[in-house]
Amino acid sequence: MPVADCIRTAWWAILSIKDEVGVGVSVGEKKDITKVQELVYEMKVDQVMARDIITVSPDDLMSKLRELLRDKHISGVPVVRDKRLIGMVSIEDFIKCLAEGKMDSPVKDRMSYDVETLYDNEPLVRAVEEFNRLGYGRFPVISRGDGNLVGIITKGDIIRGLLKKMEIDYHEEEIHRYRASHFFEDIIADKTTLIFQYKVVGKDFNRAGETSSGLKKTLRRMGMSPKIIRRVAIATYEAEMNLVVFTDGGEITAQVTPSEIKIEVVDEGPGIPDIKKAMEPGFSTAPDWIRELGFGAGMGLSNIHKCADVMHLESTVGKGTRLEIAVHLNDKENRASEEDS
Amino acid sequence: MLLKKIVEELGLQVKVAGEGLTNQVTGAYVSDLLSDVMANSKEGELWITLQVHPNIIAVATLKELSGIILVNSRQPEEETLKKAEEEQIPIITTELPTFQLAGRLFNLIGEC
Amino acid sequence: MTLKEVVKILDCQVLTGEEELDSEVKVGCGCDLMSDVLSFIKPGALLLTGLNNPQAIRTGEMSEVGAICLVRDKQPGDDMVALAKENGIILLTTSLPLFDACGRLYQNGLVGHSEYKG
Known part of the structure; x- marks a missing residue:
């Protein structure tokens, strides 16, 4: 099976969600799924998350979001004070605000304070679980060390991260063929x-x-x-x-x-x-x-x-x-x- | 060295003694494999093992060993004790693991 | 005690792991019954055994011994050496019987399980 196909299969297997980058779904041989299965345990959130995050301050006005949401094609922005995450403001919040004609209200009045987050050093498998469990599009990532906001992770980030890692690993496997040969030979994938x-x-x-x-x-x-x-x-x-x-x-x-x-x-x-x-x-x-x-x-x-x-x-x-x-x-x-x- | 002296020096527990405590110990053999002991132990040697099976008595008798020390707090089976009494093979126990008991006994009686 | 010292004290032949003899073993274990080894041996220990079959290597692998030394001049088969190599197990042999091997190492300061503090 070509590498591209098996990656596709693996995406489907591990994420079991409708992926947002529009990759087709096909079920292949069991053993091709396994590499990704393994990687989601090995890789950590901070290896795939986006680090250049766009944030707003709680005192910014909602009107500031207009350009951000339009130009950057993002659907939610973390609200940060002194590097600490204090909430999230979403495109839904923005639309509601727009409908009410209150674009001059500060972000802190419209944002949600109760935010689910992930830690930077958690295994990817945790992130996958949380995406499946809560159905959110993104999670802010908090540093386990200092508690600051350090990134944001989407399902797309996970897929891209795994893809990148797999290409590297497939290359390495040529060298370490023996080392890799005894892994995951008899595996059945199930989330x-x-x-x-x-x-x-x-x-x-x-x-x-x-x-x-x-x-x-x-x-x-x-x-x-x-x-x-x-x-x-x-x-x-x-x-x-x-x-x-x-x-x-x-x-x-x-x-x-x-x-x-x-x-x-x-x-x-x-x-x-x-x-x-x-x-x-x-x-x-x-x-x-x-x-x-x-x-x-x-x-x-x-x-x-x-x-x-x-x-x-x-x-x-x-x-x-x-x-x-x-x-x-x-x-x-x-x-x-x-x-x- | 007399078995009795070894028991005293190393603080071992005697399960079956009979007249065996006056046996002269000529050396020691450490093994948990009966076939190994059958093949390689020598008369008068003290056998250190984890095995508690009654067959150990048969082997000790056949090879005329001076006694058996069971290590790691291993307790002999009933049948083993019975046979030991019959054959007058001393059975001694210790809480020490093999390595330590062998080490201490080695310090006491030296290489053989 | 380093494996180099072990090799010297027991006059060992080194079958695998020649390049790792600077590593240290902290505790000695003399045993031929593998379940007993599995149940009480400490990771990183030196296993001295007369058991000359691949299961000695497997047992060492599972319980993460520091090295295995076969006693009484046992020469392991090629399959056993290959298995040791494959699993990164350092394999030595000595012509000494188990009693003398334990005795000499003990005399040189290698401790047993109930004396090991760590």
């Missing part, structure tokens, strides 16, 4: 949730760990916190080893949302007769040969439990086992321990 699916082959001890390794690299590439990555990697690896050792294989699905990473591990047998017992540290039904390979000492499930914020295990003998774990991304605890290190 801001990333889904990765992996098939794990049973009884193949040498290949065991490939899934966890792939997932780990992907999470790292997305800029997840190292502590979170380590917990997810260890839990997934243990689960993968269980699939390899005890079953004929199965499937691991990872869902990454802005708030958590959820891992689901499903197999079709043989099943666990007594889950409570299986969870006990040291309890194992692993054959000796597995023990001699350094596994099967009965610590796997308790390790998973230790790494996960939520763990759910259900199993039917002869039918199969389903393990679900979640690691939260925004827990106070995570942040606290993050600061420790």
Whole structure:
């Protein structure tokens, strides 16, 4: 698929909004969407926002907006005092004012004070979410550092920013082909949730760990916190080893949302007769040969439990086992321990 | 060095002693893989491991090891204790991880 | 302790990561059971193990060890070395048995998990 097409596909996928730059919509192969999916997590608002912003002062008269809105083709202007954003005045405010014949009233009397903003260092995925949630055309961007207004972001800015970055990355990929090759191979796009699916082959001890390794690299590439990555990697690896050792294989699905990473591990047998017992540290039904390979000492499930914020295990003998774990991304605890290190 | 002396010096907990505490320790072997211990440990060595499975007693008996130290607060299984009593293999536990216990024991008995 | 010192003390052969031997390991861990390694090892630790299969590398990768040292003259297969290289894992081997390897490093000041403050 040509790059232009896949970018187009990706725009559609990530923004899922009627874009304002008039790009056509077509659905392509899943894997072409993935680059953008990844980038919206990696890139920050200040990398795509417009910095040369036109602002007005609260004491300016509404009549001043006439030229601005006409000449600059913009539909709303931030109102700023001493670099601080205090409100927004929109084209609707202007029209209303015009209809009432009060063009000599100051902006501060007509503007809206309750303004939704974004921070400069938030990931783009947050901006995309906010655009979808609130349906606004733009968000003023506030510096997390000093609280000043530093830019303004529109959907068009996001699209252009991603496009620019993708061109660069596509070029870089020629050089780092290997590095890029294991990302996002098994992905299904769904707005801001990333889904990765992996098939794990049973009884193949040498290949065991490939899934966890792939997932780990992907999470790292997305800029997840190292502590979170380590917990997810260890839990997934243990689960993968269980699939390899005890079953004929199965499937691991990872869902990454802005708030958590959820891992689901499903197999079709043989099943666990007594889950409570299986969870006990040291309890194992692993054959000796597995023990001699350094596994099967009965610590796997308790390790998973230790790494996960939520763990759910259900199993039917002869039918199969389903393990679900979640690691939260925004827990106070995570942040606290993050600061420790 | 007598096993008894090592237990005292390192502050270890004795689970199964029998007459074994008077065993002469000729060295130490650290491994969690039974096949490795079977292949490479030598008579009279003290075995440091995480394994608590009853099979460890069979290996220790066969190789005539002077005792087994379970690290990381690992507790032996019932069956393991029973077999240890039968075979008169001393079982000793410690909360120390392998690396530290091996380090301290090494300081005590040196290279072998 | 730097890996350079580790290499010297254990008379190691360096299989991967030759250029990164100035990096430091703060804690030692001797273990052949990978779930146990995963459950208690600290990121950046030196893992000493007799386990000579690719899962030792995988375990090191997942738990973010500083380096892995195979003991008792274990020579890893090409696949294992390739896996280590691919994942940026420093891989060493020594002819010493695990007991002596732990002992010598401990004697030279490398601490274990319950002594590590950091």
